Amino acid sequence: MTTETTPVPVAIDVTQKRSPGGIVALAFDVLVIVAVSLLTMILAIRFVPAIGLSLVGSKSDGQFLVANIESLAREEMLALGDMVRKGEILPAEMPAKTEKFSDELIKVLQAYADETGKVVLRKDSVVAAPESVVDLTDEIRSKLLKSGAMQHSHEPKDKP
Incomplete structure (x- = not known):
């Protein structure tokens, strides 16, 4: 004889309220x-x-600075050319002086970026910028002249 167990169906009380x-x-x-x-x-x-993120863009404190690198390089080349014409330096000295200028310019630009936490852009590459964007050209020129990396130009500086 075998005994089978059959499951007993569970009765559901239909009188219970359904939850809303x-x-x-x-x-x-x-x-x-x-x-x-x-x-x-x-x-x-x-x-x-x-x-370091900003929820709202500030109009007074941007994230960019600009510098007229082309103008500074042109001034240096003109000053070196004048010095060669006047016999103050030999033409063979120009590459070394140009390299010194370039190295010091890069150091000064990187120092501005590191100190301010802002990106320094070439002024001639910027299509449009608000007037509040700071132009570092004159400050950079002063630092380069003080360090001796840039030669004093005898002609008035051209600021495009």
Whole structure:
């Protein structure tokens, strides 16, 4: 004789009330979304400036500086040419002086970028920029002249 066990069906009480899950679940989901959004907004306002990002573009403090590199190089070449014509230096000295000027110019530009945390662009490559963008050309010229990397031009400087 074999005994079989048959599962007994579970009776469902049809008199129980069904939970009103649709509207309550939707309201709960909306509440969670609003809470998470509010928390995200508060954290963004608190921590985004600390990591160096800006939530709103500032018109007074841009992220770029410009310098007229072409003008500085032209001034240096004209000054060296004048010195050769006047016999103050030999033509063979021009490459070394030009290399010294180029190396010092790169160092000065990199120092500005490192100190300010801003990108330095060639002024002649910028198509348009607000007037608040700082032009470093005169400051760079002064530093190069003081260091001796740039020669004093006897002619008035040309500022395009």
